[in-house]
Amino acid sequence: MRIKAKMAGVASGAALLVAASVAQADVLFWSTQAKPVEEAQSMRENVLAGHGDAVDYQPNDGGPWLTRLNAELQAGDGTIGVLGALHGDFSAMNPDDLVDLSDMGVGSASETFNNLAMLGTDSAQYIPWMQASYIMAANKKALEHLPEGADIDALTYDQLIEWSANVMEATGEAKFGFPAGPKGLKHRFFQGYLYPSYTDGVVRTFASDAAVTAWETFLELWAVTNPGSTNFSFLQEQLLSEEVWIAFDHTSRLANAFNERPDDFVAFPAPAGPTGRGFMPVIAGVGIPRTAPDMEASKALVAYMLSPETQIATLRATNFFPVVDVALPDDLPPAVQAAGGAVAKMSASPDANPGLLPAGLGAKGGDFNRVFVDTFERIVLAGQPIRAVLDDQKVALAEIMNETGAPCWAPDAPSDGACPVE
Amino acid sequence: MNPRILPYVLILPVTLFLCLFFLYPFVLVSKQAFSTGAGFTLENFQDVTSHWKFPISFKNTLLLAAAVVPVQLALALLMATMVNGMGRGRDLVLYVWTIPLGISDLAAGIIWLAIFEQSGFLNSMLSGLGVIDKPVSFLSYQHPGVVFLAIALAEIWRATAIMLVILVAGIGLIPKEYYEAAEVFGASPWKRFWRITLPLLRPSLQTALVLRVILAFEIFAVVAALGGTLFPVLMGETYAYQFELLNGGAAAAIALIILAISIGFTLLILRILRVPKGASI
Numbered sequence: 001m002r003i004k005a006k007m008a009g010v011a012s013g014a015a016l017l018v019a020a021s022v023a024q025a026d027v028l029f030w031s032t033q034a035k036p037v038e039e040a041q042s043m044r045e046n047v048l049a050g051h052g053d054a055v056d057y058q059p060n061d062g063g064p065w066l067t068r069l070n071a072e073l074q075a076g077d078g079t080i081g082v083l084g085a086l087h088g089d090f091s092a093m094n095p096d097d098l099v100d101l102s103d104m105g106v107g108s109a110s111e112t113f114n115n116l117a118m119l120g121t122d123s124a125q126y127i128p129w130m131q132a133s134y135i136m137a138a139n140k141k142a143l144e145h146l147p148e149g150a151d152i153d154a155l156t157y158d159q160l161i162e163w164s165a166n167v168m169e170a171t172g173e174a175k176f177g178f179p180a181g182p183k184g185l186k187h188r189f190f191q192g193y194l195y196p197s198y199t200d201g202v203v204r205t206f207a208s209d210a211a212v213t214a215w216e217t218f219l220e221l222w223a224v225t226n227p228g229s230t231n232f233s234f235l236q237e238q239l240l241s242e243e244v245w246i247a248f249d250h251t252s253r254l255a256n257a258f259n260e261r262p263d264d265f266v267a268f269p270a271p272a273g274p275t276g277r278g279f280m281p282v283i284a285g286v287g288i289p290r291t292a293p294d295m296e297a298s299k300a301l302v303a304y305m306l307s308p309e310t311q312i313a314t315l316r317a318t319n320f321f322p323v324v325d326v327a328l329p330d331d332l333p334p335a336v337q338a339a340g341g342a343v344a345k346m347s348a349s350p351d352a353n354p355g356l357l358p359a360g361l362g363a364k365g366g367d368f369n370r371v372f373v374d375t376f377e378r379i380v381l382a383g384q385p386i387r388a389v390l391d392d393q394k395v396a397l398a399e400i401m402n403e404t405g406a407p408c409w410a411p412d413a414p415s416d417g418a419c420p421v422e
Numbered sequence: 423m424n425p426r427i428l429p430y431v432l433i434l435p436v437t438l439f440l441c442l443f444f445l446y447p448f449v450l451v452s453k454q455a456f457s458t459g460a461g462f463t464l465e466n467f468q469d470v471t472s473h474w475k476f477p478i479s480f481k482n483t484l485l486l487a488a489a490v491v492p493v494q495l496a497l498a499l500l501m502a503t504m505v506n507g508m509g510r511g512r513d514l515v516l517y518v519w520t521i522p523l524g525i526s527d528l529a530a531g532i533i534w535l536a537i538f539e540q541s542g543f544l545n546s547m548l549s550g551l552g553v554i555d556k557p558v559s560f561l562s563y564q565h566p567g568v569v570f571l572a573i574a575l576a577e578i579w580r581a582t583a584i585m586l587v588i589l590v591a592g593i594g595l596i597p598k599e600y601y602e603a604a605e606v607f608g609a610s611p612w613k614r615f616w617r618i619t620l621p622l623l624r625p626s627l628q629t630a631l632v633l634r635v636i637l638a639f640e641i642f643a644v645v646a647a648l649g650g651t652l653f654p655v656l657m658g659e660t661y662a663y664q665f666e667l668l669n670g671g672a673a674a675a676i677a678l679i680i681l682a683i684s685i686g687f688t689l690l691i692l693r694i695l696r697v698p699k700g701a702s703i
């Protein structure tokens with residue numbers, strides 16, 4: 001990391017010289033969100049243009065994002081004014097490197113989100129900015145193959161498997177799509193959907209017998225899953241090309257399908273298992289690094305991002321939902337309407353079992369995700385025996401929990417100290 | 423200027439450049455690989471080598487190099503001899519053959535992805551010919567052999583030219599007299615290639631092989647484009663440690679392992695293809 005940081009420091013130093021001579025007053029909004037070109041452009045033109053000061057919105061991949069940030073923090077001198085990133089990106093940082101934002105008087109309507117944003121300290125280290133979730137989407141052609149008596153808004157995993165099998169029988173192709181590609185968000189499916197739905201936990205129950213059942217069920221689902229799924233990272237592409245008829249993914253990674261052909265697709269809640277309908281929110285936040293060049297300008301921008309009008313504009317630009325109480329207008333893009341409906345049904349369902357994002361893992365967030373990705377690759381792709389893999393991966397998981405001392409989060413039962421792997 | 427000093431002055435800029443941008447980062451990487459914050463430790467190496475994916479990616483990297491480099495060597499030799507025998511149009515052919523050199527490896531991977539993917543050219547062609555009824559997903563976990571083949575093909579297509587260029591230059595250096603003499607004694611073209619071209623090409627072969635083998639161990643973008651996570655290689659693991667797990671120490675450790683393999687093979691090639699003293703052209 002350090003070499004990279006140093007090299008990036010040199011590079012960004014050069015960039016800084018150039019940038020400084022062009023636009024000194026712009027606040028640099030350094031973000032991991034709204035990366036696709038259209039979204040970034042929309043952020044600039046429709047969201048940030050309304051702010052009094054000029055804002056330089058620069059989205060980037062997580063790696064380069066952190067590299068430059070660390071370089072500036074190490075140098076003790078920076079150009080980044082505001083950070084925009086996922087909760088996981090912030091939790092990988094040292095809270096001391098973020099400016100305390102408690103006194104700003106802005107925040108999310110959700111106390112849970114505000115607590116997450118404290119990153120284990122007593123004060124807000126970032127401010128929740130926008131939220132999303134993972135939902136299911138289907139081509140309307142698939143609806144006629146729904147198993148008898150199945151309600152699309154209250155599916156179970158078994159019905160999903162049966163449905164996908166019906167489609168496979170009818171079309172001769174496996175048309176369930178799963179984001180198992182290199183950039184796919186498969187780990188979130190296991191952490192926030194499969195495990196809560198089958199084991200009512202994530203960490204404690206990682207290697208339980210219920211977890212074995214969960215993976216057996218997943219293998220059944222995998223048998224009717226498009227084998228190309230290991231290359232799928234944004235299911236909207238495969239929905240549009242009709243390689244896939246039924247898909248699970250992040251709302252913003254399904255958005256193009258709904259926006260381009262709103263009449264062809266339906267959005268619906270994730271399926272339920274024996275212990276409820278597990279689902280997980282995604283939170284992005286805005287924060288200020290301690291090296292921000294103009295603290296007042298940065299704080300003004302953070303406050304601006306939380307205003308109701310900006311939140312609606314952000315929703316249109318990125319398909320991420322507001323975190324403050326705000327009445328949604330009627331003329332939202334089709335993707336937003338579809339996703340909003342599905343998320344509302346999911347959280348209002350009687351068997352809802354909402355999970356939280358992993359918290360307190362700090363820099364080990366990536367390793368935590370890797371435990372689940374490795375488990376998937378070993379059980380599903382390499383065909384290794386479930387029990388043996390879980391017992392093996394459990395060691396890695398326990399090590400991460402002990403090292404970070406992270407307490408359990410919902411749906412795991414609370415713990416004193418580090419969350420135990422049982 | 424004093425002619426004895428001149429050579430040193432001339433290589434000074436490049437030496438400084440290498441010290442600053444190779445040696446210095448290398449020292450830092452080594453430091454990072456052998457420490458986890460407190461003192462010297464082999465922990466990073468233990469971490470990465472005990473991960474279940476390490477033996478697989480290690481094997482894959484070697485296997486790929488073993489499959490790709492010999493084919494490239496044979497092809498490059500064939501192409502170089504052909505180019506050498508040409509009169510008119512020689513330059514044109516050479517330029518066309520070296521076009522893939524100008525394409526970044528990621529772009530090359532994406533070109534081959536467009537051929538092999540489910541909605542790609544190969545599928546359209548096969549279904550157009552009536553060989554298959556519906557598109558086949560070639561690059562899936564169910565067909566590890568095809569994934570390997572696709573990556574190998576993309577690599578051969580992309581990187582043969584670098585050997586070709588070196589070998590063409592090398593062949594051009596071989597004095598014509600040897601061939602004339604051999605012809606006088608009635609040596610067949612095959613024999614001339616075997617007895618004159620190959621032995622006298624040794625220094626170029628050395629360079630070409632060393633370059634190619636080192637690049638083969640660093641393969642990354644083509645694999646990422648075509649195989650995704652299906653075909654783990656060492657360089658991909660390095661990337662994952664650095665950017666996904668944010669574990670610089672482990673990434674540095676794998677990078678050093680790759681370096682060690684590269685140095686090992688370089689020494690081996692230099693030894694096998696060594697040119698005896700005083701035997702240069």
